[in-house]
Amino acid sequence: KNEVEQSPQNLTAQEGEFITINCSYSVGISALHWLQQHPGGGIVSLFMLSSGKKKHGRLIATINIQEKHSSLHITASHPRDSAVYICAVSGPGNQFYFGTGTSLTVIP
Amino acid sequence: DAGITQSPRYKITETGRQVTLMCHQTWSHSYMFWYRQDLGHGLRLIYYSAAADITDKGEVPDGYVVSRSKTENFPLTLESATRSQTSVYFCASSDTSGIREQFFGPGTRLTVL
Numbered sequence: 001k002n003e004v005e006q007s008p009q010n011l012t013a014q015e016g017e018f019i020t021i022n023c024s025y026s027v028g029i030s031a032l033h034w035l036q037q038h039p040g041g042g043i044v045s046l047f048m049l050s051s052g053k054k055k056h057g058r059l060i061a062t063i064n065i066q067e068k069h070s071s072l073h074i075t076a077s078h079p080r081d082s083a084v085y086i087c088a089v090s091g092p093g094n095q096f097y098f099g100t101g102t103s104l105t106v107i108p
Numbered sequence: 109d110a111g112i113t114q115s116p117r118y119k120i121t122e123t124g125r126q127v128t129l130m131c132h133q134t135w136s137h138s139y140m141f142w143y144r145q146d147l148g149h150g151l152r153l154i155y156y157s158a159a160a161d162i163t164d165k166g167e168v169p170d171g172y173v174v175s176r177s178k179t180e181n182f183p184l185t186l187e188s189a190t191r192s193q194t195s196v197y198f199c200a201s202s203d204t205s206g207i208r209e210q211f212f213g214p215g216t217r218l219t220v221l
Contacts, residue, residue: 004150033209043198043212086150095166096141096210100150 003027006087006099013106019074021102023087026068034061034072035086037101043086046072077106111135114199114213122221127186129216131199139202140182141210142166142174144195151198157182189220 004025013019023032034046047054047061049070054061058081060073074081087099112133121127131140142154153166155174163174171193173185182201186193199213 035212041196041215041217043215045209045211048209088151096151096153098143098151100148 003097004087004089004099006102008102009100010103013077015078015106015108017077019077019104021072021085023070023099024068025089027089027091027097029089029091031090032063032070033088033090035088037084037086079106079108082106112199112201112211112213114216116216117214118217120219120221121189123190124188127189127218129184129197131182131213133180133201135201136179137201137203139204140176141200142182142184143198143200144168145198146195154184191220194218194220
């Protein structure tokens, strides 16, 4: 059983397209995190949110607590956005649960 | 340098050997975490520590041992490595538990032959 489910698993887009990655979770959470992992492996935190919406440059993250769902949007996608995007939730007992990631490729 | 570092970055070992992966952070974060990342599973928590001398099991602790004698260090030891422990290991730190972002180390790629 996966506490966090992401879709799609793989995504290919043309440069400039609007991209949406979805995340659903099944546990009670204190916060939801979106992470980015580039080829080469480094993981960085993009957003942490517990309600509403956050925006950072071309990236927007939203969360609906009632529906246990979050989305990560990328506007005007660029090849440098190519990476794996990981949804994670911090749940009860200091546990973190991670989705398996969405591999995004943006083609010039 | 400030930040979170892991060593070694790459390690090849043989079944049955003991291996220790090091993690060091310079922020004095209270919480530190060890994850493994495998294809099809995403990141899975092995152990975490809320403070020096306080550690607790995560989702997949079997075969691993941790210690935290100093706030800045959180070594992970595989006492008798098995092939199923071939993975990429990430250390992370946070200044509190779930309500703050985690900062990840660069990872250690471990191969057990």
